[in-house]
Amino acid sequence: MQKREFLKKSALLFSAPFLPAPLWSILRKKDQLRTAHIGVGNMGMADLKAISSHSAVKVTALCDVDSRMLQKAKEMFPEAKTYSDYRVMLREISDEIDGVIVSTPDHTHAPASMMAMEMGKNVYCQKPLTHHVMEARAMRKKAAESGLTTQMGIQVHSFYDYKLATLLIQDGIIGKVKTVRAWSPKNWGYDGPAPTGSDPIPEHLDWNLWLGTAPKRPYKENMYHPMNWRKIMDYGCGTLGDMGVHIFDTPYNALQLDVPTTIKNKCRKPTGFGFPEKNIVTYTFPSTPYTTDKFKWVWYDGPGAPKKHRELRLPNREELPEQGAMFVGEDGRRLLLPHFMQLPRLIVNGDYVDISDKIEELKRTTDLGGPTTDYGAESNKHYHQWVDACLGNDECTAPFSYAARLTETILLGVIAGRFPNKTLHWNSEKEQFDEEEANQYLDAMYREF
Numbered sequence: 001m002q003k004r005e006f007l008k009k010s011a012l013l014f015s016a017p018f019l020p021a022p023l024w025s026i027l028r029k030k031d032q033l034r035t036a037h038i039g040v041g042n043m044g045m046a047d048l049k050a051i052s053s054h055s056a057v058k059v060t061a062l063c064d065v066d067s068r069m070l071q072k073a074k075e076m077f078p079e080a081k082t083y084s085d086y087r088v089m090l091r092e093i094s095d096e097i098d099g100v101i102v103s104t105p106d107h108t109h110a111p112a113s114m115m116a117m118e119m120g121k122n123v124y125c126q127k128p129l130t131h132h133v134m135e136a137r138a139m140r141k142k143a144a145e146s147g148l149t150t151q152m153g154i155q156v157h158s159f160y161d162y163k164l165a166t167l168l169i170q171d172g173i174i175g176k177v178k179t180v181r182a183w184s185p186k187n188w189g190y191d192g193p194a195p196t197g198s199d200p201i202p203e204h205l206d207w208n209l210w211l212g213t214a215p216k217r218p219y220k221e222n223m224y225h226p227m228n229w230r231k232i233m234d235y236g237c238g239t240l241g242d243m244g245v246h247i248f249d250t251p252y253n254a255l256q257l258d259v260p261t262t263i264k265n266k267c268r269k270p271t272g273f274g275f276p277e278k279n280i281v282t283y284t285f286p287s288t289p290y291t292t293d294k295f296k297w298v299w300y301d302g303p304g305a306p307k308k309h310r311e312l313r314l315p316n317r318e319e320l321p322e323q324g325a326m327f328v329g330e331d332g333r334r335l336l337l338p339h340f341m342q343l344p345r346l347i348v349n350g351d352y353v354d355i356s357d358k359i360e361e362l363k364r365t366t367d368l369g370g371p372t373t374d375y376g377a378e379s380n381k382h383y384h385q386w387v388d389a390c391l392g393n394d395e396c397t398a399p400f401s402y403a404a405r406l407t408e409t410i411l412l413g414v415i416a417g418r419f420p421n422k423t424l425h426w427n428s429e430k431e432q433f434d435e436e437e438a439n440q441y442l443d444a445m446y447r448e449f
Contacts, residue, residue: 038089039103041069060080066225102124102126106230106236152400156249157250160370161372174333174334181312186243187303194272233273240301240413243323252409263415
């Protein structure tokens with residue numbers, strides 16, 4: 001079954017009768033949001049804690065394929081119902097929940113989120129929004145048609161330093177931007193061979209449910225669950241799909257970019273199993289009011305990233321932040337944005353320039369707020385924004401209408417890694433590459449499980 005077919009049929013396969021989203025918002029309590037959490041280990045546990053810290057949230061159901069992780073969450077919320085299969089959960093308690101939080105490995109983001117939206121539920125989904133481009137398109141379309149409240153989990157989107165950088169760029173502090181260079185030395189790649197043989201499946205893990213719609217594969221200890229799945233093509237999206245979403249977010253938002261027109265990934269030859277450990281991805285985009293006509297974006301990841309470049313040189317021979325982005329203006333002015341909880345810095349003619357007066361001006365004319373000093377406390381703002389929006393008291397700043405385009409951009413770079421050093425041309429209107437051989441990776445088969 002093709003993914004697009006699966007997404008269309010998901011309502012028929014899994015949905016219980018439900019009321020349209022606008023009617024739900026009228027009938028349910030305005031002072032409470034009843035939540036169901038799909039995936040409660042690692043990042044899922046962080047999401048659970050952040051969402052439940054909102055006074056209006058009632059954690060109603062918990063779901064995880066790993067019984068040990070599920071038990072830890074159950075101890076925190078003993079009254080919540082527990083499930084190992086999200087499909088069963090959504091069918092059985094559809095009338096008891098208002099919102100669904102999806103915190104699974106990437107390959108389950110779209111199946112779980114689409115089913116929830118088909119049942120009229122607001123959705124908070126971790127990044128990247130989907131595992132494949134056509135899933136992102138389907139998610140965006142469904143969210144728009146339903147009018148549901150949606151948010152992608154890019155918590156730093158709501159941080160002071162990122163909002164400040166957006167305001168500075170849009171205020172013209174470096175003029176029109178000709179290039180963005182972004183980097184992360186993290187290594188969610190795997191250059192080794194695919195494993196052989198199999199290991200006993202732990203009693204606490206339902207391997208079939210963990211695989212979900214992904215191809216069936218023998219279980220190998222420490223290879224997939226609970227951490228290393230990001231490195232493997234069937235389940236994750238590599239470093240670009242992990243850190244890239246965070247680091248792309250502010251420049252993408254500030255420059256009001258759409259999806260790219262060309263993508264080229266300089267990396268090793270594909271193995272068909274793991275993502276490359278080192279990538280240099282070059283994108284070109286249609287121009288916007290904040291960019292030059294020949295704007296390009298270069299992403300570096302893996303050990304040793306970024307590659308040395310004159311546009312990345314800092315004053316006084318300083319070392320670059322471990323992760324971050326550099327905006328380069330057409331006249332050579334630059335804005336450095338570290339990742340994260342560090343203020344952006346203006347560089348003119350090779351020296352730092354004090355921008356404190358400009359920052360104070362922006363504080364007076366916007367709702368910028370104050371510097372981020374506590375990640376744990378500040379990151380809750382992004383989650384609480386979704387809760388408040390579900391209750392009709394706020395608006396989300398990373399809804400699926402935005403998140404799907406950002407994710408599509410990321411995933412096009414991931415696909416380019418299958419064609420090293422070859423420029424791919426993306427036709428957004430036709431939803432396909434000019435290079436026919438690349439189109440097979442826009443979508444994939446869903447395994448029935």
